[in-house]
Amino acid sequence: MKYYIIAGEASGDLHGSNLVKQLHQLDAAANIRCWGGDLMESEGATLVRHYKDLAFMGFVEVIMNLRTILKNIKFCKQDILAHKPDILILIDYPGFNIRIAEWAKKEGIKTVYYISPQIWAWKENRVHTIKKSVDKMLVILPFEKDFYSKWEYKVEYVGHPLIEVIEDYKATHPLLQHRGKKVIALLPGSRQQEIKIKLPVMLEVSKAFPEYEFVVAKAPGQEDSFYESFLASYANVSAAAGKTYEILNQATAALVTSGTATLETALFGVPEVVCYKGNPISYQIAKWVIKVKYISLVNLIMDKPVVKELIQHEMTTENCIEELKDLLENPVRKKQLDRDYKDLKDLLSLGGNASANAAKIIYDFGSMVTKRLHSQ
Numbered sequence: 251m252k253y254y255i256i257a258g259e260a261s262g263d264l265h266g267s268n269l270v271k272q273l274h275q276l277d278a279a280a281n282i283r284c285w286g287g288d289l290m291e292s293e294g295a296t297l298v299r300h301y302k303d304l305a306f307m308g309f310v311e312v313i314m315n316l317r318t319i320l321k322n323i324k325f326c327k328q329d330i331l332a333h334k335p336d337i338l339i340l341i342d343y344p345g346f347n348i349r350i351a352e353w354a355k356k357e358g359i360k361t362v363y364y365i366s367p368q369i370w371a372w373k374e375n376r377v378h379t380i381k382k383s384v385d386k387m388l389v390i391l392p393f394e395k396d397f398y399s400k401w402e403y404k405v406e407y408v409g410h411p412l413i414e415v416i417e418d419y420k421a422t423h424p425l426l427q428h429r430g431k432k433v434i435a436l437l438p439g440s441r442q443q444e445i446k447i448k449l450p451v452m453l454e455v456s457k458a459f460p461e462y463e464f465v466v467a468k469a470p471g472q473e474d475s476f477y478e479s480f481l482a483s484y485a486n487v488s489a490a491a492g493k494t495y496e497i498l499n500q501a502t503a504a505l506v507t508s509g510t511a512t513l514e515t516a517l518f519g520v521p522e523v524v525c526y527k528g529n530p531i532s533y534q535i536a537k538w539v540i541k542v543k544y545i546s547l548v549n550l551i552m553d554k555p556v557v558k559e560l561i562q563h564e565m566t567t568e569n570c571i572e573e574l575k576d577l578l579e580n581p582v583r584k585k586q587l588d589r590d591y592k593d594l595k596d597l598l599s600l601g602g603n604a605s606a607n608a609a610k611i612i613y614d615f616g617s618m619v620t621k622r623l624h625s626q
Contacts, residue, residue: 251277251616254335255284256326256350258301258343260440260470261510263287265365265411265605266341270295272609283333285326286341287470298329302471319346327353337616340384341365348376351383360619362386364608366405370397377401386615388608391551392597408608409601412510416517419495431463431486434574435497435504435520437511440469442476444507447527449480452505454567455574456487462502463487467494503577505570512546512557516591517598521577521584523558524548527565548594556590 253273257266267289273280274294284295291297299322323346330338330350338359340347344367354361363384369376370393377398380387387405389395398405434456438449449466456464466489468477477489490497494511498504498518506515508526515522524546544550548557558573560566576583601607 251279251336251613251620252281252333253283253337253339253612253616254330254333255282255286255290255295255339255341256343256347257284257286257290257341258346260287260301262341262343262365263289263301263470264415266290266295267293268411268415268605269339269341269364269609269612272605273613276609276613283329283335299326300471322346323349326350330354330359331357335359336620337362337612339364339612342367344369344376348379348383352379355383360385360615362388362612362615364388364408364612365390365411366394366398370394377403386611388611390601390604391547392600393551393553406611407601408611409604410513410598411604411608412513412517413595413599414603414605416495416514420499423496423499425499431461432502433497433500434459434462434464435501435506435515436464436466436487437494437504437506437515438466438469438525439507439509439511440471442472444528445469445472445476448507448525448565449477451527451565451567451570452525453480453484453487455505455570456484458571459574459578460486465490465497465501467497468492503574505574508545508559510547512548513551516548516557516594519588519591521587523560523570523573523577525565525570526559526561528562551597552590552594556587556594 255266257263263286266284266286270282270290270293282295284290284297285299286297287301338354338361340351340361340363342365351361361384366387366389381403388408389405390408390410392407395405395407436452438445438452464487466477468489468491474491481487481489498515498520501520504515504520504522505525506512506522508524512524526545545559545561546557549555560569
């Protein structure tokens with residue numbers, strides 16, 4: 251069968267790559283074209299657009315880049331029509347993908363949405379568009395099934411794909427004895443605009459912990475030269491590209507920007523402080539429209555403040571130092587965090603292997619669609 255996958259961020263590329271791998275195992279003749287990144291391409295998908303050229307974060311930034319976004323949408327529609335996929339697979343990236351889903355419905359293209367947009371956080375009315383446009387919704391967070399149920403929309407919970415990703419990594423990368431300083435991981439995000447705001451604050455924290463080595467996880471798609479000006483004046487700071495999991499696997503603690511990285515850090519068992527600071531105007535708009543109690547996936551899934559969140563004006567060097575010291579020096583805090591992390595992993599493991607589950611549903615659905623078309 252022919253598949254067309256659209257992912258617009260690093261996390262989408264990761265989960266998309268595992269989905270592509272599983273689809274190839276089920277469908278030896280799979281012809282997969284994608285918007286994503288290096289990981290999806292390495293699994294055999296033909297890469298059309300790289301996510302580093304697509305990721306615009308924040309209300310102001312989206313408006314500033316609206317012309318580029320509209321050009322991308324136009325080109326995407328043309329490319330889908332040229333490829334003529336049996337199934338269109340959308341991975342998160344809602345601002346773009348929901349528009350494509352609406353258009354695909356009119357064109358008679360069957361659509362599966364893998365990893366639901368976080369409409370439970372804001373713009374909940376998008377559920378009506380999803381119900382009309384998306385043939386199958388596959389969710390990865392336990393509470394999302396209940397959310398959609400109240401809108402009388404049947405979805406399938408497939409488990410969380412990070413469980414298998416991180417377990418596979420740990421199984422193939424045994425933890426070696428670390429002979430140097432203990433490591434503090436810094437994960438400042440994947441987009442230049444957010445890194446520029448958060449990384450300087452994170453780096454200043456390193457001065458208060460000279461006995462630790464602070465390691466910046468460079469984002470995929472960002473050039474090494476981009477980081478050089480930030481790192482030059484810090485003695486106990488280094489950086490590594492393409493080694494986020496290696497860094498987390500040996501980290502004692504971490505400062506992490508909001509997003510998927512907060513969950514990855516927790517699943518590695520690393521105590522973390524979640525840090526978010528963005529464009530002031532975008533933040534005020536987001537604060538007005540977003541309805542969730544927390545910004546980190548860890549806290550959202552557990553529905554309680556498992557990890558400390560320092561948001562906007564609270565994300566200062568002083569506050570980061572105070573919270574990091576608590577993680578490193580308070581045994582009661584560490585013990586509670588270990589218990590919460592275990593509960594988190596148990597909850598997300600209930601669905602089984604997410605990538606394999608999703609691929610099976612997509613393949614079966616695609617087979618049914620093509621069989622129906624051939625019988626007409």
